[in-house]
Amino acid sequence: MARSRLTPEREAELYEAVLDLLREVGYDALTMDAVAARTHSSKATLYRQWGSKPELVAMALRHSKPVDISRIDTGSLRGDFHEMVSQSDDCQMERDTALMRGLARAVHENDDLLQALRELFIEPEITGLDVLLQRAVGRGEISADNPALKYLSHMLVGAFVAHPLIKDESMSQGFLHEYLDAVVLPALGVPADGD
Amino acid sequence: MARSRLTPEREAELYEAVLDLLREVGYDALTMDAVAARTHSSKATLYRQWGSKPELVAMALRHSKPVDISRIDTGSLRGDFHEMVSQSDDCQMERDTALMRGLARAVHENDDLLQALRELFIEPEITGLDVLLQRAVGRGEISADNPALKYLSHMLVGAFVAHPLIKDESMSQGFLHEYLDAVVLPALGVPADGD
Numbered sequence: 055m056a057r058s059r060l061t062p063e064r065e066a067e068l069y070e071a072v073l074d075l076l077r078e079v080g081y082d083a084l085t086m087d088a089v090a091a092r093t094h095s096s097k098a099t100l101y102r103q104w105g106s107k108p109e110l111v112a113m114a115l116r117h118s119k120p121v122d123i124s125r126i127d128t129g130s131l132r133g134d135f136h137e138m139v140s141q142s143d144d145c146q147m148e149r150d151t152a153l154m155r156g157l158a159r160a161v162h163e164n165d166d167l168l169q170a171l172r173e174l175f176i177e178p179e180i181t182g183l184d185v186l187l188q189r190a191v192g193r194g195e196i197s198a199d200n201p202a203l204k205y206l207s208h209m210l211v212g213a214f215v216a217h218p219l220i221k222d223e224s225m226s227q228g229f230l231h232e233y234l235d236a237v238v239l240p241a242l243g244v245p246a247d248g249d
Numbered sequence: 250m251a252r253s254r255l256t257p258e259r260e261a262e263l264y265e266a267v268l269d270l271l272r273e274v275g276y277d278a279l280t281m282d283a284v285a286a287r288t289h290s291s292k293a294t295l296y297r298q299w300g301s302k303p304e305l306v307a308m309a310l311r312h313s314k315p316v317d318i319s320r321i322d323t324g325s326l327r328g329d330f331h332e333m334v335s336q337s338d339d340c341q342m343e344r345d346t347a348l349m350r351g352l353a354r355a356v357h358e359n360d361d362l363l364q365a366l367r368e369l370f371i372e373p374e375i376t377g378l379d380v381l382l383q384r385a386v387g388r389g390e391i392s393a394d395n396p397a398l399k400y401l402s403h404m405l406v407g408a409f410v411a412h413p414l415i416k417d418e419s420m421s422q423g424f425l426h427e428y429l430d431a432v433v434l435p436a437l438g439v440p441a442d443g444d
Contacts, residue, residue: 162354216410
């Protein structure tokens with residue numbers, strides 16, 4: 055994929071349009087024609103740049119994340135985790151929750167979407183989390199063979215999926231800060247109360 | 250709901266038929282007519298007994314659980330958790346995963362199904378888990394104000410949802426035993442290696 059043909063600004067504009075369309079009509083009804091029309095670009099450009107609709111959607115999602123996790127570096131794992139949560143606001147999280155629910159449904163019916171999300175969206179996030187964890191290992195905060203290390207994403211996904219299911223509440227910063235201290239940090243053996 | 254009108258055997262037969270139909274045609278196409286035809290009962294009986302399709306489906310799911318969690322009592326929380334996992338087999342878990350994925354999709358479109366599942370299936374499971382936790386508190390294994398106590402279901406749901414999403418593997422006993430030791434017990438402050 056030759057991403058260099060578009061300026062970063064133009065790329066960002068396209069991704070925004072894809073997410074808007076996703077929210078408006080859902081994955082199934084989102085067509086490359088609709089994206090081309092909305093963004094005044096040609097379908098040929100879209101296919102040349104992204105290959106397919108699932109890849110375009112996955113890249114748009116990745117672009118929508120407000121923060122590159124691996125660049126967070128507060129000096130402690132606890133600080134990094136809480137900073138990660140602090141960089142999203144509740145309003146954005148509510149929007150994201152609605153979007154992800156719609157996509158969860160589409161994933162059941164489109165295996166190519168699941169593959170694209172895994173490769174272009176989920177794996178880069180996990181890689182970013184790993185950078186934080188490895189730094190914490192390097193500082194001696196957690197041991198390299200801590201068995202919970204490889205389940206960090208399970209814990210986080212659990213919070214996002216289970217919370218609305220069990221509690222009928224949308225995700226919030228407050229909940230996530232609490233969950234980090236109550237579950238994630240203790241599972242990793244990091245004292246929740248800081249230094 | 251006057252459940253007493255049917256014998257337990259007949260009730261079990263009806264629940265089995267509902268789950269079979271769910272697997273065959275999915276929630277949307279499952280009709281009370283189809284259940285009545287499959288089980289040679291009248292729609293009037295079904296409605297009198299269960300009130301509605303979402304409630305019938307939720308009760309059928311609850312009935313399909315092989316074990317009443319609160320009756321597990323091995324003498325330690327670690328033992329109880331692992332016993333809970335040991336009582337399901339991998340084949341059943343794979344069947345359940347497929348079923349739950351189909352229902353996850355239906356839940357997005359049917360709020361009455363989410364309500365019924367929450368009330369008749371999720372809450373009783375959480376109540377069963379609470380019995381185990383309270384026994385562990387009583388034995389002094391965990392402290393009553395452990396902040397992770399209220400997130401046990403989040404941790405477990407996380408395992409079930411995140412595992413197939415991240416790993417492209419279906420759920421297995423082996424994975425769950427490992428996850429209990431690596432994440433759930435440490436988060437609760439219970440040594441994973443037993444006594």
